[in-house]
Amino acid sequence: RVICGGLADRSGLLHAGDRILEVNGFPVDGMEPEQVIQVQARSQGTIMFKVVPITERPIHNQTMLYVRAMADYSPQQDPAIPCADAGMSFRKGDILEIVDQTDSLWWQAKKLPSSMACAGLIPSTNLLKRKQREFWWSQPYQPHICMQTCRSGFRRSMRLCSCYSALNCPFEEVVRYQRLPQDAHRLLALTGPSGVGVNQLRRRLIEMNPNIFRGAIPHTTRAPKAYEESGREYYFTSREIFDNMVYNNRFLEYGEHKGTLYGTSIESVKDVLNSGRICIIDIEPNAIQAVRTHELKAYIIYVKPPPLERLRETRQDSYITTNYYVNRPFKEEDFQEMEEAARKIESQYWQFFDHVIVNDELQDSCIQLLTAVRRAQDEPQWVPVSWIRPTAES
Numbered sequence: 592r593v594i595c596g597g598l599a600d601r602s603g604l605l606h607a608g609d610r611i612l613e614v615n616g617f618p619v620d621g622m623e624p625e626q627v628i629q630v631q632a633r634s635q636g637t638i639m640f641k642v643v644p645i646t647e648r649p650i651h652n653q654t655m656l657y658v659r660a661m662a663d664y665s666p667q668q669d670p671a672i673p674c675a676d677a678g679m680s681f682r683k684g685d686i687l688e689i690v691d692q693t694d695s696l697w698w699q700a701k702k703l704p705s706s707m708a709c710a711g712l713i714p715s716t717n718l719l720k721r722k723q724r725e726f727w728w729s730q731p732y733q734p735h736i737c738m739q740t741c742r743s744g745f746r747r748s749m750r751l752c753s754c755y756s757a758l759n760c761p762f763e764e765v766v767r768y769q770r771l772p773q774d775a776h777r778l779l780a781l782t783g784p785s786g787v788g789v790n791q792l793r794r795r796l797i798e799m800n801p802n803i804f805r806g807a808i809p810h811t812t813r814a815p816k817a818y819e820e821s822g823r824e825y826y827f828t829s830r831e832i833f834d835n836m837v838y839n840n841r842f843l844e845y846g847e848h849k850g851t852l853y854g855t856s857i858e859s860v861k862d863v864l865n866s867g868r869i870c871i872i873d874i875e876p877n878a879i880q881a882v883r884t885h886e887l888k889a890y891i892i893y894v895k896p897p898p899l900e901r902l903r904e905t906r907q908d909s910y911i912t913t914n915y916y917v918n919r920p921f922k923e924e925d926f927q928e929m930e931e932a933a934r935k936i937e938s939q940y941w942q943f944f945d946h947v948i949v950n951d952e953l954q955d956s957c958i959q960l961l962t963a964v965r966r967a968q969d970e971p972q973w974v975p976v977s978w979i980r981p982t983a984e985s
């Protein structure tokens with residue numbers, strides 16, 4: 592193997608498949624690679640190889656492949672890697688440029704943005720899938736690893752459970768996407784643990800500029816109040832129609848709260864986008880997959896709680912709505928719960944987050960949100976290749 596961008600590759604003199612006969616005059620033919628490395632390590636200055644070049648060098652006509660890692664990998668913890676020092680670690684969500692796929696098991700890649708001259712070894716999709724399967728079967732059986740977020744309020748009430756399977760593809764092919772001025776805006780989807788401030792941030796953004804930002808009008812099965820109008824606060828529908836919409840997959844997410852059904856339909860999001868405005872919604876993490884589509888091109892912003900001591904300081908005068916209380920002061924257990932929920936969300940969904948805002952000082956978070964929103968709409972971003980070249984499944 593010749594590592595792309597490494598010394599041998601840059602010299603252009605050594606190729607995979609060459610037979611090395613001598614290193615600095617020392618015969619190495621028939622030796623184990625480890626022994627040859629020892630000989631090399633002992634040499635000083637220029638290293639002279641005597642090689643029998645490979646007669647038919649494979650032609651490299653590979654197209655560049657970019658992927659988003661959907662799993663973590665550490666070569667130091669992988670006994671199967673041919674050379675741990677040549678390995679490259681990556682985390683969920685990292686964008687990798689695959690520079691060599693000649694080997695079916697071990698690819699060579701660079702992490703982006705990259706200043707590395709040299710690529711690193713990573714397991715190929717098939718190898719990583721195999722590793723995941725082995726890992727999966729070696730784990731104790733966990734029938735309910737998905738998040739159960741049964742809370743009051745609109746977002747709190749969502750009980751939709753669509754678990755992200757650990758056996759999904761470990762890499763997602765991505766391309767650079769730059770929205771053209773005439774294209775619809777990308778949907779902005781905020782998510783985070785309950786009580787972190789997702790709704791507050793969304794509301795503030797809309798208040799700042801209601802002509803640009805809009806929420807999606809939800810559907811509900813409850814009766815309208817005197818001042819309410821269908822299509823303004825909510826779309827008021829019968830249970831029968833609501834059930835029908837659920838059956839036809841027309842909701843991004845829906846749930847029940849105190850006997851009333853609420854839901855955000857794909858159509859109501861598209862209405863905002865088609866009007867030329869930017870649609871901003873808050874969703875439960877398990878609805879992320881539903882908004883990551885060619886049609887909505889959602890930009891996912893994760894709102895993360897700050898460390899516990901900052902939560903205590905910043906939320907002193909804030910109020911939380913729980914299953915049992917509307918607007919009561921935050922308690923210590925709310926902060927603990929928020930941290931715990933954040934840990935679970937991050938371990939399951941981190942790879943899908945386009946941007947992370949730590950909601951410490953509210954004013955700072957609003958500014959960060961505005962910047963992220965601008966970047967999402969006006970700067971090139973890595974998006975799944977299926978959004979640009981739709982396939983039958985997308």
Ligand SMILES: Nc1ncnc2c1ncn2[C@@H]1O[C@H](COP(=O)(O)OP(=O)(O)OP(=O)(O)O)[C@@H](O)[C@H]1O
Binds near residue numbers: 789791905906911
């Ligand atoms: N950075 C902040 N500093 C202080 N208070 C905050 C901050 N962010 C949000 N809050 C307050 O915390 C409370 C909960 O916020 P919010 O209702 O937005 O939570 P949420 O994430 O939407 O949770 P849920 O979906 O469970 O309603 C609100 O009273 C809000 O004003």
